[in-house]
Amino acid sequence: MIAERGPLRVAGNLVWLPIVLVAAFVREPPPVHPLGAVAAAAIATTGWALLGWMRENPPVWWTPVGIAATGLGGVALLATTRSTTPFAFLVYAVLVAAVRLPVTAAVGTLAAMVVGLxxxxxxxxxxxxxxxxxxxxxxxxxxxxxxxxASRAEQRELAVVATARAHEEHARAAALDERARIARDVHDVLAHSLSALAVQLQGARLMLLRDGAPPDTVAQVERAQRLAADGLAEARKAVAALRSEPVDVVEGLRALVADAPDATLQIDGEPAGLAAGERETVLRTAQEALTNARRHAPGAPVHVRLTRRGAATELVVHDRGGAPARRQPGGYGLTGMAERAALAGAELEAGPVADGWRVRLRLPAADAMRA
Structure with missing residues (x-):
């Protein structure tokens, strides 16, 4: 059944009703049976109003009752008046039946109207x-x-939607293939290299201890070994992220903060409606900011705050490491964060503040991004 919706369509369906009623009663001579004519007009008007005011999801009886009331009321009005104007009720009943009911029911409505006429x-x-x-x-x-x-137009719309969905699935499959390729490259090149570097540094540390090297030399090698181990862990996280879909933003942030002993998390309104790319942008930005804080300000407290402001989402990672001038701006980490934010249509601010370093990511509302 095809439902006619929209205020303009409803107005178009109902605008002729008062015209037909007035034309049926103003003609001379007066109705043969005035009371019967009024009753018939009331029935036909009710049916026309039901059909004209078509609800979004009407009950199954709505259209059949409206057609029956319109048609039968129109036939009774023809019988009780000397006017041919009530014939419009029969035409409207048959027209609506043809549009909204199955073919057999529409033909049955036509036969009933012809018999009554x-x-x-x-x-x-x-x-x-x-x-x-x-x-x-x-x-x-x-x-x-x-x-x-109307059916052909609906089929065309469904075909367009199906085609767009197929293109999206194809693009998604291509993106997943590319992510898998990058994950393999990172694992085969970077992870293996860092593993070998960590092993070599461990060997160098043991040799320095054996040969009685100065403590500061041993400390430098141990620090390099820790950096290699941290880099290996980050590489493995990157591989895991590339091979899986982004998890829930809040759960992902909790996991990242749990791995950082000096970090705390604050959630002010859980974000809703974020696309997969936007969720990944939030998580990867938080991961890179926590990694930079651990690298440049070890032991400093880090506060991670996720805030929902209306339909927008904001992430702030603020470490209070002090002496921000010791940091060197730039680097591939910040560049990667900026590129990822730009692809997601987000705003990224990263730089020193009075008591440390702050990274701020803001994802605007979806409507604002489309505008």
Whole structure:
């Protein structure tokens, strides 16, 4: 069943109702049965109003009852008045049946209207009755054509949606293949290199201890070994992230903060409606900011705050390491964060503040991004 919706369509369906009613009663002579005419007009008007005001998801009885009331009321109004104007109720009933009901039901409605028309027009000229019957048939054919046109338009829309969905799935599959390739490259090159470096540094440390090297030399090698181990852990996290879909933002942040002993997490309103790329941007930005804090300000407290402001989402990672001038701006980490934020349509600010270093990522509302 095809539902007609929208205020303009409802107005178009109902605008003719008062015109038909006025035309049916203002003509001379007056109705043969005034009370019967009023009752018939009330029934036909109720049916027309039901059909004209089509709800979004109407009950199954809505359209059949409206068609029956409109048609039967129109036939009764024809019988109780000397006007032919109530014939419009029959035409409207047949037209709506052709548009909204199955073909068999629409043809049955036409047959019922024809029988009623002939029954109340026995004293009329046969040619006039034949013209009215042809008008009802024309209304049926017009309604069926309109229904078919609407069905074809709906099929075209479904085809367009299916095509767009297929393109999205293809693009997603290509992106996953590319992510898998990058994950393999990172694992095969970077992770293996860092593993070998960590082993070599461990050997160098043991040799220095054996040969009695100065403590500061041993400390430098141990620090290099820790950096290699941290880099290996980050590389493994990157590989895992590339091979899996982004998890829930809040859960992902909790996992990242749990791995950073000096970090705390504050959630002010859980974000909703973030796309996969936006979730990944938030998590990867937080990961890189925590890594930089651990590298440049070890032991300093780090505060991670995720805030939802209306439909926008904001992430702030603030470490209070003090002496921000010792940091060197730039680097591939910040560059990667900026590139990822730009791809997600987000705003990124990263730089020194009075008591340390702050990274701020803001994802605007979806409507603002589309604008």
């Amino acid at each position: 002939v029954a109340v027009s026995l004293g009329s000229a046969p040619a006039v009755v034949a013209v009215f019957v042809l008008l009802l048939v024309a209304a049926l054919l017009f309604g069926m054509g309109r229904r078919e046109s």
